[in-house]
Amino acid sequence: MSAPPSRSLPGTGRTAVVTGASSGIGAATAARLAAEGFDVVLGARRMDRLTELAAALGARALPLDVTDAASVDAFVAQVPRVDVLVNNAGGAFDAKPVAEADLDSWARTFEVNVLGTVRLTKALLPALIASGAGDVLFVGSTAGLVSYEGGASYTAAKHGVHTLAETMRLELFDQPVRVIEIAPGMVRTDEFALNRTGDREKADAVYRGVRAPLVAEDVADCIAWALTRPHHVNVDLLVVRPRAQAAQHKVHREG
């Protein structure tokens, strides 16, 4: 009888790129992957924050704006080897109903969450295939799986991210690259709700209805778990929500 596969894939010896790594889920994921032994490359626009975080983790910090082709090219040129790409950069930039849609905000939401993600993924794909055990992980959202009232631009963009993950998994079926999606529910991060509402008081109110929102480290734990499964195990989609939010959905559905 052949030996059972090992229970987990070590981070040591693998290089992980994390985008939007200067705050929230990206920063927590970079820290968690560094603790797992990954050689982490942090990419983000705010170099002051990034440099400090990278120094604390013994990681590399590189400037990256996923909406800027020249920035992506310069970033990719500096990471010749990559085994894991965590596409985390993203966000919601308004919560207006379609009747009041601000098209600039829609364009920005799609630029960052969808086009920027495609731009970087395309550029790093040859290196991920060359790794022989590559991973592309998309940070989607529960908003990308169902529909919520308010914030149609974000909901539509994250549906795009979900479709991207599903499609790429099919496209890469004969390549040594896993495609993983994580869809968090409500996560209390400093900037996400603030970007969406544009107001600290309103941002705080977003979390008030949820008894115990997730924190960025909860999502980072799940990302690290999925990435350290043996490479023949593809965790297609992880939906991670605060328990209270899950219960609210159930009441809503049944009521």
Ligand SMILES: NC(=O)c1ccc[n+]([C@@H]2O[C@H](COP(=O)([O-])OP(=O)(O)OC[C@H]3O[C@@H](n4cnc5c(N)ncnc54)[C@H](O)[C@@H]3O)[C@@H](O)[C@H]2O)c1
């Ligand atoms: N907080 C939540 O409730 C929640 C829920 C589900 C999904 N998400 C997703 O998680 C991811 C991280 O969000 P967060 O909650 O940590 O908020 P955040 O605002 O702290 O993180 C977003 C990061 O993306 C970066 N970013 C934005 N535009 C960029 C660009 N053009 N190039 C490079 N980086 C860019 C930001 O600078 C920031 O570091 C996002 O994709 C978000 O949509 C968040």
